[in-house]
Amino acid sequence: MSIIDNVLKEDINNPTSLKSVTAVLKSGVPHTVYKGSLHVNEDGDIVFNDILESSRINEALVNAIWFDKYITVNVLTEDKRSYEIIAKAKESITQGKEFEEVYKKLKKDRDFDLNAIWVIEPVEVRNESFDYRKKKQEEDYPFLKHLDRAVK
Amino acid sequence: MARDLEWRKKELSLDEVAAKFPSFPKLLILKIDVQRRGVIYTEAAQSKIDPNIHQVQSDGQQGFRIEQRYFPEGLILKDGSYLIVSYDYDFENQKRDPYVVDVIDDRIWITDEGRKLAEVSYFVKPDYYNKLASNGEPLTKYISSRPQRIDVVLNQYCHFWDRNGGGCKYCPLTPNYLKQKLKEERYNVKYIVEAVKEALKQEGRFSGFMFTGGSILSGDNVLDDELDAYIELIKAIGDLFEDGKRYPSQLISSAFDERQLERLVNETKLMHYTTDIEVLDREKFAWICEGKNHYIGYDEWKRRLVASIDYFGKGNVSSGMVLGVELASPNGFVSEEEAFKVITEEAETIVENGISLAANVWRPAPGSVFQNQYNPSLEYFVSVYNKFDELHHKYNVGRYTDDYRRCGMHPGLDLLRV
Ligand code: SF4
Numbered sequence: 001m002s003i004i005d006n007v008l009k010e011d012i013n014n015p016t017s018l019k020s021v022t023a024v025l026k027s028g029v030p031h032t033v034y035k036g037s038l039h040v041n042e043d044g045d046i047v048f049n050d051i052l053e054s055s056r057i058n059e060a061l062v063n064a065i066w067f068d069k070y071i072t073v074n075v076l077t078e079d080k081r082s083y084e085i086i087a088k089a090k091e092s093i094t095q096g097k098e099f100e101e102v103y104k105k106l107k108k109d110r111d112f113d114l115n116a117i118w119v120i121e122p123v124e125v126r127n128e129s130f131d132y133r134k135k136k137q138e139e140d141y142p143f144l145k146h147l148d149r150a151v152k
Numbered sequence: 153m154a155r156d157l158e159w160r161k162k163e164l165s166l167d168e169v170a171a172k173f174p175s176f177p178k179l180l181i182l183k184i185d186v187q188r189r190g191v192i193y194t195e196a197a198q199s200k201i202d203p204n205i206h207q208v209q210s211d212g213q214q215g216f217r218i219e220q221r222y223f224p225e226g227l228i229l230k231d232g233s234y235l236i237v238s239y240d241y242d243f244e245n246q247k248r249d250p251y252v253v254d255v256i257d258d259r260i261w262i263t264d265e266g267r268k269l270a271e272v273s274y275f276v277k278p279d280y281y282n283k284l285a286s287n288g289e290p291l292t293k294y295i296s297s298r299p300q301r302i303d304v305v306l307n308q309y310c311h312f313w314d315r316n317g318g319g320c321k322y323c324p325l326t327p328n329y330l331k332q333k334l335k336e337e338r339y340n341v342k343y344i345v346e347a348v349k350e351a352l353k354q355e356g357r358f359s360g361f362m363f364t365g366g367s368i369l370s371g372d373n374v375l376d377d378e379l380d381a382y383i384e385l386i387k388a389i390g391d392l393f394e395d396g397k398r399y400p401s402q403l404i405s406s407a408f409d410e411r412q413l414e415r416l417v418n419e420t421k422l423m424h425y426t427t428d429i430e431v432l433d434r435e436k437f438a439w440i441c442e443g444k445n446h447y448i449g450y451d452e453w454k455r456r457l458v459a460s461i462d463y464f465g466k467g468n469v470s471s472g473m474v475l476g477v478e479l480a481s482p483n484g485f486v487s488e489e490e491a492f493k494v495i496t497e498e499a500e501t502i503v504e505n506g507i508s509l510a511a512n513v514w515r516p517a518p519g520s521v522f523q524n525q526y527n528p529s530l531e532y533f534v535s536v537y538n539k540f541d542e543l544h545h546k547y548n549v550g551r552y553t554d555d556y557r558r559c560g561m562h563p564g565l566d567l568l569r570v
Pocket of ligand 1: 312324325326367441
């Protein structure tokens with residue numbers, strides 16, 4: 001069962017949300033891209049298209065699937081709720097009927113090619129919304145505060 | 153050759169090699185080993201083949217094998233790469249056990265001794281399969297395909313075999329042709345173009361061509377007829393593509409001289425040129441590729457390979473080789489250490505020009521002169537591929553020909569993905 005609940009799934013699949021993918025290159029340098037195509041599929045996995053075969057994110061994702069590295073997906077909704085999803089690479093689809101269907105749509109709608117459809121499996125979700133994190137810090141770590149904010 | 157029941161005790165295992173090369177992806181080590189040891193399919197794995205969906209060996213022709221078994225044409229791994237194990241598998245004479253493709257919990261796995269190693273799926277049949285050319289012959293007679301590449305084997309017979317002992321000793325192409333008593337050495341380009349036209353109707357399927365075939369030595373100068381044949385083919389297919397631009401295509405041919413290369417580059421829209429040096433040692437080359445050595449010679453083959461960059465440009469030239477064959481007996485290297493040293497030093501003199509080495513894993517193919525030999529250890533293959541990768545990155549070679557998705561035959565080149 002996926003760890004992505006229905007609310008988060010709707011947020012991710014909402015086209016107005018901003019979604020990024022970060023993976024680490026072989027050199028150790030992290031690389032981030034924004035992915036409009038990113039969505040949650042019926043199995044609860046995260047799926048997105050990689051258009052350019054020479055892209056750095058493709059390199060970083062291959063590095064992740066080969067060496068079992070983590071990938072992070074960040075989601076920012078229109079009303080500024082933010083989530084970080086930690087994931088593992090599951091599959092890079094480079095051929096077959098599903099690939100061809102996505103390819104045809106991209107070609108027709110935007111005159112794009114297609115490198116791969118990446119499928120990644122979420123392993124942890126963190127609510128990174130500022131209001132939520134601020135409240136949590138105040139509750140969990142009352143020590144963390146400038147004194148002038150605490151005076152009567 | 154009987155199965156050596158003790159073979160596992162004599163060499164490092166997959167896990168041990170992976171532990172020794174931690175920066176080498178274990179999935180690629182497995183790919184190398186599957187090509188090295190071969191693979192067989194359980195009945196359960198065969199029952200997963202859907203004849204309406206999957207591409208199986210018995211669907212199409214393939215000069216490098218005779219067996220037309222009901223086995224998948226190839227395997228697709230989860231990293232989006234392909235695994236080609238296309239030579240015939242000698243079920244009788246294998247010293248080592250093959251890997252086994254089996255079904256576990258309804259999924260298809262490469263296994264060894266019952267252990268699940270990698271989940272795979274099977275190649276999907278292209279739409280042109282089961283269609284006929286205007287002469288009534290199946291289109292699969294004229295072209296074959298990988299998941300993303302159209303392959304055309306122009307000449308089914310290699311004329312190095314006309315000379316006694318001239319054929320490359322690891323190669324089953326011409327022995328298979330002779331064994332099957334085939335007569336049609338070269339197909340009419342007209343039908344090849346018909347097959348290509350049909351294949352290109354499938355959007356998103358193919359991203360390149362590979363043209364190859366047996367060598368043709370005749371002509372005013374050696375190889376002139378081979379050149380003419382390829383020019384005719386590459387031009388005819390090129391007419392289907394935009395004017396004034398080269399199209400994603402690779403030719404693997406004999407080593408043309410400068411005059412021939414000039415014609416090839418000027419008269420066609422070919423994008424990438426490959427000529428296979430095969431064995432990275434002058435002396436071993438002379439023994440293993442006797443015909444190539446007799447007509448052209450190691451040094452001249454290498455010189456022409458490097459010279460072809462002036463015509464096709466850096467990044468657009470590569471060379472194939474059959475890795476491991478340098479250890480064949482009786483005249484090959486006796487130790488893997490010596491072979492490693494010699495061939496990796498020689499490799500640098502080629503790769504430093506920006507030429508990538510598309511090295512196949514040598515698995516002695518039935519029908520070839522070397523059919524009953526024993527190929528090197530997994531550790532040897534991985535250490536050579538590792539060194540080649542270092543050179544490929546150092547000299548910034550082209551990375552998209554013969555790669556993990558257009559070809560699938562050269563696991564060492566997969567390393568250029570990162
Ligand atoms: S040149 Fe050698 S490898 Fe190529 S087809 Fe002829 S015999 Fe086979």
